[in-house]
Amino acid sequence: MAQSFSSSRRTEVLHEMNGAQFDLLIIGGGITGAGIALDAATRGMKTALVEMQDFAAGTSSRSTKLVHGGLRYLKQFEVKMVAEVGKERAVVYENGPHVTTPEWMLLPFHKGGTFGRFSTSIGLRVYDFLAGVKRSERRTMFGVQETLAKEPLIKREELKGGGYYVEYRTDDARLTIEVMKEAVAQGAKAVNYTKVEELIYENGRMIGVRATDQLDGKVYEVYAKKIVNATGPWVDTLREKDHSKKGKMLQLTKGIHLVIDQLRFPLKQAVYFDTPDGRMVFAIPRDGKTYVGTTDTFYDTDTAHPKMTLADRKYVIDAINYMFPDVKINVNDVESSWAGVRPLIYEEGKNASEISRKDEIWQSESGLITIAGGKLTGYRKMAEMVVDLAAGLLKEEGHGTYPPCKTKTWPISGGNVGGSANFPAFIRTKTEEGLAYGLTREQAEKLVRTYGSNIDRIYEYIVQHGREAKANGLPLDVFIRVFYAMEEEMAAKPVDVFIRRTGALFFNIGWVHQWKEPVISYMAKRLRWSAEEKKKYTIELETQLHDAVVPMDEKNGNNKFAM
Template sequence: MNFSNYSRKDHTDKLKNDTFDVLVIGGGITGAGIALDAAMRGMKTALIDMQDFAAGTSSRSTKLVHGGLRYLKQLEVKMVAEVGKERAIVYENGPHVTKPEWMLLPLHEGGTFGKFTTSAALRVYDFLAGVKRSERRSMLSVTETLKKEPLVKKEGLKGGGYYVEYRTDDARLTLEVMKKAAEKGAVCVNYVKADRFQYENGRVTGIEAVDQINGSRLTISAKKVINASGPWVDSVRKKDGGENGKQLRLTKGVHIVIDESIFPLHQAIYFDTPDKRMVFAIPRDGKTYVGTTDTFYEQDPIRPDVTDEDRAYLLDAIRFMFPSLHVKESDIESSWSGVRPLIYEQGKDPSEISRKDEIWESESGLLTIAGGKLTGYRKMAETIVDLVAKRLKEETGIIYSPSETKHLPISGGDVGGSAHFPAFVKAKTADGMAKGFSEDDARFLVQMYGSNADQLFAHKHEDKLLPDVLYAQLMYAVEKEMAYTPSDFFIRRTGALLFDIKTVHQYKEACTDVLADYFGWTDAEKEKHALELEEEIAACS
């Protein structure tokens, strides 16, 4: 069965007619990781999300699979060790969506990090995270620091730290994990909302859900239900009769995007703000993006706003660290805002709250997982599926195998590991050129889709309404990635809304026409989805 909403009735019929070992509520990176881990162990697995996959926090992060250097400052030693090691695993299993990014940490008089403490912290970081020799930190002189990035503030500069983080496309990482879960037998369906739990003798046995596309109701039966709904974790727990124990506190993170012609950053930077927070500035695809803010957020997490104050804060931060630049609000091409679901700790500021994950088990048997970081998704999934396996063994006597995801390439990741990815790109680019794509277009598709690139090369066409690459991406997104709306495509399948807004404006009508024809939308449905995209464009502008 294709992983496509064209086959939606087949997917929802399976949800209705089968009894699952595990049902996951939430299609972000945590839920996707759980679905993959469970399916790999032979558990009959289902996953639903009330929106598109990765529509919440998992498409709104800083887009770094990082080891959490700043958590050393809070003495979160175990967490740094674990996520640092997981970072390398994420990279090896999907080098097409994650890559090393050298990070410069400028050191100034009066800054958060001193030269000695930074050197010591980075050395400890290398040790805890098991950083390979070629990526271990070095300390730079003032001259070396300015050579790496001449835009950095010279006044009070004492040198810099230089170390490796990993950059990713968070939404595409989520999708590649989800696609691998589906390939392994999990039934994963977007736009299905959990409405109320089903019980038998006080134990959760499934949910009654609502199809958000056609309004129909369906009952999904499962031996174990996992609430991995991110910012909505507490609202899902309420449906189960309460929020006993710890609760979430949402914090908002905002990022802004500026063209490289205005902010010509050559080197990713991790820097102090005047109020002693730490912010990233990262070059990507001809743009520079800067973030993140960290403030408590009390409103609806569906589409968190980017306020004038948020933009002003980040612009001030840029001017502070890069004083030769004269950036202004009109230079911001796009922005995004996401909320982090953190375990509430009374009296702590947003940036001080731990990013550790926790698991709750209610009296009804509902399992909830919350907190954590993008980097640690695989380990979080392993931990909670271990618990599911234990409970199923107690209740049914069936013994499931241990986790098998540590060395499992995600969808698109069958490239022979990170060391062989450059050679893979070179060879596969030639295949794309043989199909009629230009060298640049073929290379772009291989680098973005890895071992799935052949499926995009199959969509070379003569229709000049859309460029070759965009048409191939669109058809692949609807046939193999469950994309349904223009927003799904331009935000979470391609990232164009954030990093290539001109393409969105130029081709939004043509792409909407293709989708309307493919899915057989009525005029009203087409207008609705076109309006949704316009609202997303307005929200990020």
């Protein structure tokens, strides 16, 4: 039976979970936890998930926003991982073409750079083979003029040519939300802002958790036959609670991205390039902006709120001006930024960019199953391994049998568009329909591209609630996004809407400033916030707006930093 995923019913869902026993309880609502919930629910397991922040608030909204095969890991001979995640790109795309799309990537090579013509050609050929790339998307090698024709802004000095290959671009937060929505539609119960404070044991076995609702302070107990630690950067924190942090452990690294308007950085073509110190950086055009990243530095401070520093910003700006010398980007051109933490598995003696992105599953004496490491691209395969393990253990313990994984061909929420090949026709048809609901063609098309097959629900809500838009001082297209985020995506705070549900704080920060006050007022009315709650959530959004633009060092007056 489909469960509610409305923020107005969030407390009700917690009451339903309280004292109940599930087959599987997942701690962590990033892409890995969401994938596990979907896999388990589609196999018929009674499934629950709790997340201490918002869904995707950690690493899963702060990546380079690529479902990519990890070309650079070939240099580290991670052949098996490249083969596995490379093949997964097409699966992720086919199951949700509204949140993932192929993106041709240009890899220029210069004299003395990391890549040469021969190594690039061989590397991309091997990559195509390992990733099972379809013929139309296999790599092409370019000479100097062809490379510059694709992207005229590239540094011409000592340019030797370029490789051209396909990656897949995604909206990482929306991918996570859509996977979570589908898990809920298949019967899982999932709640955000619910922090596991204590683990409950019986005869040395973990049987449940005690979790606190971060919005009202109430405490709930949730029980399960099997419990999964899918908390990403907090994996070791939970293992410490379980007294099972031994052997392998995490090494956190931080990456940041800068967003610049296309008027200042008119990049035509996604580019993957090396920096003078040998690191690899992406520059990607998206929605009228160009975003560039990532850095790769060891990190051991505020895991929940990583921030850009002066050093981070300078490194990325220097990288842009090194590869695209004519644009002459400076600090005033940076509209927004984001910082994210990668939970990698510690490897002694390796620097941040050399550590493997492979995933591992650990099981403690108490029965806690931990999934660590891994990449966004491989989330579905990671989930399959975790649920296979849980299903095997449940069977051994006499709790029934479960079928094999079903998610390889299972569309995520919004993905029922008739397959990726049919998506362009779907967009055209549904955009035309949108005109009848009072939307402009541009507004309708953007909504269809964002919500995929859920657009019919959006149109239903416009009919039922569209007249509330004007009364709340919002244009119809803004209002309906906010309404849908609360009603169908458990958006509980303004930051949920402006960061995870729309991506606007990163890619359209002016839009956030323009509509934040009426959006906050409308959410406060609909979710019945007190004056104190409204003030608290407003301050939280203002802090995020500030942090997206102002480096940490400038804010506290401390300009000491280390890369």
